[in-house]
Amino acid sequence: MRCRLAHNSFMAYSSERRLPRLEDVAERAGVSHQTVSRVINNHPNVSKATRGRVEAAIAELGYRRNTAARSLVTRRSHTIGVLASELSQYGPANTLLGVEQAARDAGYFVSIAAIREVSAESIADAARHFMDQGVDGIVALVPHTGTLQALDNLNLDVPVVVVGSSGEGRFSGAMVDQKLGARLAVEHLIEQGHKRIGHISGPQDWIDGAERAEGWREALVQAGLADDLIVEGDWSAGSGYGIGQQLAVAHAATAVFVGNDQMALGLLRAFGEAGVRVPQDVSVVGFDDQPEAGYFTPPLTTVRQDFEELGRRCMDMMLALLEDGAGAGATVVEPRIVVRASTAPPA
Amino acid sequence: MRCRLAHNSFMAYSSERRLPRLEDVAERAGVSHQTVSRVINNHPNVSKATRGRVEAAIAELGYRRNTAARSLVTRRSHTIGVLASELSQYGPANTLLGVEQAARDAGYFVSIAAIREVSAESIADAARHFMDQGVDGIVALVPHTGTLQALDNLNLDVPVVVVGSSGEGRFSGAMVDQKLGARLAVEHLIEQGHKRIGHISGPQDWIDGAERAEGWREALVQAGLADDLIVEGDWSAGSGYGIGQQLAVAHAATAVFVGNDQMALGLLRAFGEAGVRVPQDVSVVGFDDQPEAGYFTPPLTTVRQDFEELGRRCMDMMLALLEDGAGAGATVVEPRIVVRASTAPPA
DNA sequence: CCCTTAATTGTTAGCGCTAACAACATTGCT
């Protein structure tokens, strides 16, 4: 009765023989297809002998379960959507890697949607894309302060883990403690005897940018130092360069805590051109510890974040939500400072 | 007769109301479910009036097609798997972005599998993962010479586009013309009057590493210059630094073409420490033009590759394979040189 | 040795969609 026609007109790559189905395995093992289903789903009530025969049949036929069919009936795709911006940056890219690793280890597929510019619309687009795909959950890798709100408005009915969020809202979060990182940087400078410590911040509508600035401020206030030397950059080396040119003539600070390594690179370049020596005249601390930071001129003292670990934690959190239905929460990864040649006591 | 139970025990996020199906839309529009299917698939033979009513019903109910059900019957998942290594690097990350953009624009989903170390096994693992998912095609973003062979052995029955391959084998390819890029770099140095031009290459078992070295060699031979000054690095800034320390004492070349920007950064650092001035004593050219290259000390002359365009071309090629069943082939993106302060005529 | 309970296996229905075909309505032509 079975009518096995090749419906698709695409023939170049679809071999004539169809892939084996549960039914084929069942026939070979001399059991019903349901028993095979039980074996591949690890149901307890299958006798050892039967399980063995079925597993043998599966191996012989090279059977692989059809994901679409399973998804249709279980309403689970075993796919996680990663909604990301800035994927070409070191941090987000590595976080994605962490998510991917943890996901694949747990038997999940990872789908991505990159957004070019952060806006409620672009986020909604990407989320819709994921809903069309039927993802089981979404990891939002969009470290922007508007992300939470934008996602909240969508009323998604899948769990969402937001990277960089501390999990106050409806969504779970996973983050590196940015404030702590900033404090580590500033305290390192204070220990070396600096009194005038400036900050080149990231954009303040980016979560990390705001948090690092806040950590810088807290550390200064706690030490009784002025927190008035702050300029906002845009994360790029170019903005660090531009700001560095201004700072080089201003002579306001003996140390600068820069919001990320790339802006620090631009700053170092501007200082170099202007004859401001680092660290003799001004000490510089970055943030991220991207692999190149140790080869800047001079090698950069910076704050290391373990992005892959962050990604893995995200996925762990997602799995908890998915499998135990656990409530919202947050997991925090601790950064640490890496001291190199760009910092020294003031002259 | 329909028994609409919620089978899954996971309730936290699965709202009570089920998503609307074709049937629901059909009922609302007063047509059969098949007519609705025709509308969403843009079949020609639907009257304007009917189409209008159906579209209204779709909008009112917020209907979205169930991907799993469609995949089950069409045997197409509309998903492309991107098999990638080195995703944390600027180039591959941006290529991925290009693929993602082109894919989403074409209504495809993008799934990723990252491999930590390149080996036949890890590639096979990732490919199996994709086959389990039922991807329609695979984009291999693993710029290693062994990739083609490893993929070939798997006898995949989906189209494969290999990034960096010129499409000689069974698979289609998309590449930036690495040899041309290298020639542009070397010819720039020759034009400035350099006679002794060394090369710090990437690993020779990486496609790009080998191609760039070959381009360097060709340009030198064509100009009648010696091609004996070559050292192999591992792409990292650290390896560039180590090699730079040796070159600084050797004084063998007046110009160095470095396989990528990161190694160039390390080289610049080593030269800076050793008192070798760039470009006065030695000119340096990099490869990639990552965004930071213009802020190195000194700003780096380098070869720009348009990675996003490369990614888009990959996806275009994939779509051609998928929809027209076109044969294998290759598309080539041209690099161009960006001249900055790290190169000058020899003293 | 029969009856209850538990363990194991089989049978049936249906997830939501598209392909194939059947049925019906419309148009144009002789």
Place this chain on the structure above:
DNA sequence: AGCAATGTTGTTAGCGCTAACAATTAAGGG
């Protein structure tokens, strides 16, 4: 008007899988 050709809509079956339930077998207790 009558008939073919075309355009439009409906009906049916089945993609490969899992859930629910039915059926069978094995084990234990009086």
